[in-house]
Amino acid sequence: MRQGRRVRRDGRGLAEIVGTLLLVVIVVAAAVAFSIFVASYQAQVQAEQAAAHNRALEDIRILGISTTLNTSTTPANSSYSRLTFVAGSLDVNTMTVNELLVNGQFINYYTVTPLASALTTQICELCAAGQIPGSVLEFNLTSLEQVTIAVNLTVWSLATQPHGGFIQPYTVDTSGATNYISLSLFTTLGNDFKSVYAAPTALALTEQSETYSGGSYVPVVVFDGSSSIVPANDTIVSWSWSLENLTSDTLFLDLSGEKALVPQSAFETGDNYDATLTIIDSSGLASTATILYRAS
Numbered sequence: 260m261r262q263g264r265r266v267r268r269d270g271r272g273l274a275e276i277v278g279t280l281l282l283v284v285i286v287v288a289a290a291v292a293f294s295i296f297v298a299s300y301q302a303q304v305q306a307e308q309a310a311a312h313n314r315a316l317e318d319i320r321i322l323g324i325s326t327t328l329n330t331s332t333t334p335a336n337s338s339y340s341r342l343t344f345v346a347g348s349l350d351v352n353t354m355t356v357n358e359l360l361v362n363g364q365f366i367n368y369y370t371v372t373p374l375a376s377a378l379t380t381q382i383c384e385l386c387a388a389g390q391i392p393g394s395v396l397e398f399n400l401t402s403l404e405q406v407t408i409a410v411n412l413t414v415w416s417l418a419t420q421p422h423g424g425f426i427q428p429y430t431v432d433t434s435g436a437t438n439y440i441s442l443s444l445f446t447t448l449g450n451d452f453k454s455v456y457a458a459p460t461a462l463a464l465t466e467q468s469e470t471y472s473g474g475s476y477v478p479v480v481v482f483d484g485s486s487s488i489v490p491a492n493d494t495i496v497s498w499s500w501s502l503e504n505l506t507s508d509t510l511f512l513d514l515s516g517e518k519a520l521v522p523q524s525a526f527e528t529g530d531n532y533d534a535t536l537t538i539i540d541s542s543g544l545a546s547t548a549t550i551l552y553r554a555s
Contacts (some may be wrong), residue, residue: 314448318349319356319400321442321454325543328433336499336537337547338432339412344442345374347405357397358384358445361410362431366424369410371398385426390417397447433458433537433545440544458544459489463536465552470520478523480552484536485517487546497539505551506530526554 327341342361348354359366359382368391372379383394400406412431415423431440438458445451464483469476484498500519502511504527511532512521526532535549 310448313352314450316350316352317354317446317448317450317452319354319444319446319450319452320347320349321345321444321452322347322405323542324440324442324456326440326545328537328539328545336501336535336545337434338430339545341409342412342431342440343407343409345405345407346400346444348400348403350400351402353402354400355397355447356400356444357447358443359408359410360441360443360445361412361424362429362439362441363443364429365426366410367415367426368394368422368424369408372407372409374405374407385415386417433547438544438546456542456544457490459487459493459495459538459540459546461536461538461546461548462486462488463534463548463550465534465550467523468520479520480523480526482514482519482521482534482536482552483517484538484548487536487538487548489540493540493542495538496541499537501535501537502552503533503535504530505533523554526552528554530554 322345324342324344326339326343328336329338329340330336331340332338359369367385368381368383370379370381380398381391381394382396382398383391384396386394398406410424411420411422412425413420413423414425414428432438438460439455440458441453441455443451443453461484464486466481466483468479468481470479471477482500482502484500487495487498489495495517498515498517498519500512500514500516502514502521503509504511506527507530512525514521530553532552532554533549534552535547537545537547539545
């Protein structure tokens with residue numbers, strides 16, 4: 260009987276040892292898992308802090324814009340066909356730009372050229388491989404670098420307009436006080452750098468007057484754009500007038516100047532004329548206004 264008790268006692272002791280070892284393994288495994296979790300969490304926090312720090316350092320300034328008017332529209336110069344602007348980095352690190360919007364519209368294709376360089380990068384975000392050779396999805400803006408960005412303001416279609424910018428039909432027009440150009444550059448860190456440029460507002464007026472010529476006073480029609488409005492700290496650099504005879508549907512005259520004088524005798528009595536004024540400011544932004552003149 261004593262031998263049987265000893266065997267049972269030895270078996271119970273072995274079970275206790277095994278149980279203790281299993282508990283130690285579980286505790287060690289839990290401690291290791293917790294340590295891994297803490298290390299992973301700390302790494303995640305550090306990565307988020309580094310990303311937030313880098314995001315706060317990012318700074319892109321749009322330094323100036325210029326535009327090209329679309330001469331194929333009716334009336335002429337009522338919209339833009341091309342937009343060019345200079346973007347500069349104020350960050351000591353390299354930034355990656357992955358999206359461009361003009362007036363809130365996504366731009367698929369544009370080109371990026373560093374200042375004082377002939378090396379142009381083609382950005383085509385929706386292009387399939389090989390559609391536009393050499394194109395990429397995004398571009399880097401290195402420390403304190405300045406680049407010229409050019410956008411063809413047409414609807415993008417590989418078949419008809421491989422270098423168009425807009426995905427959907429959209430027109431950046433030049434009409435009235437609502438005309439503006441908004442530029443947004445997005446970086447891969449989630450920053451949105453936006454600049455809005457307000458265009459001038461063309462105001463066209465007409466009146467009858469006289470001018471002294473050849474020893475006598477000659478009746479003239481004055482087309483006056485001097486009341487046009489420009490944003491603060493801006494100036495108008497050009498005025499142009501396009502006169503169209505609506506009765507005969509023909510271009511009548513192209514004139515320039517803040518005030519254009521046309522002899523009354525040049526008009527056909529009773530005919531209607533559209534006089535379209537296009538003004539351009541020092542930023543290259545334009546505005547148009549059309550008034551009706553009836554010859555009498």
